[in-house]
Amino acid sequence: MVQDSQHQSLHTSARLSVAPMMDWTDRHCRYLHRLMSRETLLYTEMVTSPALVRGGALHLLDYNTEEHPVALQLGGSDPAELATAAKMGEDAGYDEINLNCGCPSDRVQSGTFGAVLMRTPDLVAECCAAMQDAVDVEVTVKCRIGVDDQDAHQVLPDFIKRVSDAGVKRFIIHARKAWLQGLSPKENREIPPLDYDLVHQIKADNPNLHISINGGITTLDQAEQHLDQGLDGVMVGRAAYHSPSDILSAADARIYGGDWARDPHEVVLQMLPYIDRHIAQGGRLHQVTRHMLGLFMGRPGARGWRRLLSEEAHLGDPSVVKRALERVS
Helix, strand or coil, rough: CCHHHHHHHHHCCCCCCECCCCCCCCCCHHHHHHHHHHCCCEEEEEEEHHHHHHHCHHHHHHHHHHHHEEEEEECCCCCHHHHHHHHHHHHHHCCCCEECCCCCCCCHCCCHHHHHHHHCCHHHHHHHHHHHHCCCCEEEEEEEEEEEECCCHHHHHHHHHHHHHCCEEEEEEEEECCCCCCCCCHHHHHCCCCHHHHHHHHHHHCCCCCCEEECCCCCHHHHHHHHCCCCCCCEHHHHHHHHHHHCCCCCHCCCCCCCCCCCHHHHHHHHHHHHHHHHHHCCCHHHHHHHCCCEEEEEEECCCCCHHHHHHHHHCCHHHHHHHHHHCC
């Protein structure tokens, strides 16, 4: 019963989530995003199960307790190894374990991770079952609608059925195919056409499953439309990173019905003690400030803010943040 309650609470948070993005959604980025929204579900960058289990890269599990609710995304295809990695994630305190079945990069494919797994739904089901046996937190799947020349309208329903039969109840579906050859990861986010209707049909055909949509969603208006049309959640990617004030600052009020909003000026001031702690622990200023460049996107002084941080953060003097803030009205 406690487990079901925890999963339900996470489902509420998952009405809006920030996508796992390699090289972007590290712990500094997530801390910043959490200051802007108390409710939005956050995801780590993908961490491969071999790196955790065989490489002993425990630092990859580092996070700030303020980030909750936060999910660990794993990449892998070995059920036993994924089960071990999932348990490591649960022991570290993550609220959810997510399996990446959507990343199309060559590097990920070579390790049999990501979108290539959509060709082997039974293996995905086996991996998820093994992880679920190992942990009490929820195991979820992020996938595409298909890969290459697959008929998405046949492949995706079959994939969802086989994996949900293994016990997975929450799916985040990027509403594009992934082309495993010939397109870069960036092109795979832009060139394959979006098929939102298919994702909505998956929800209609599986009312017992929690279905979130991802891909091409850049505003809260768009997110609300998908929620109003019956989907359970919306995952936003680069828009939440490049202009977090437009997405996250208003999310708690608009998506969750709260009355909490955070001005980006306040967020910067709240980041200052975090930056000081990071530097005191041997970290570098730009590791944090690189995620803050888009805070004032579209506002007077935004260009001066970005320029000063970009030009001087590598020097390591945290006073540059206050000086940059003075350029924003």
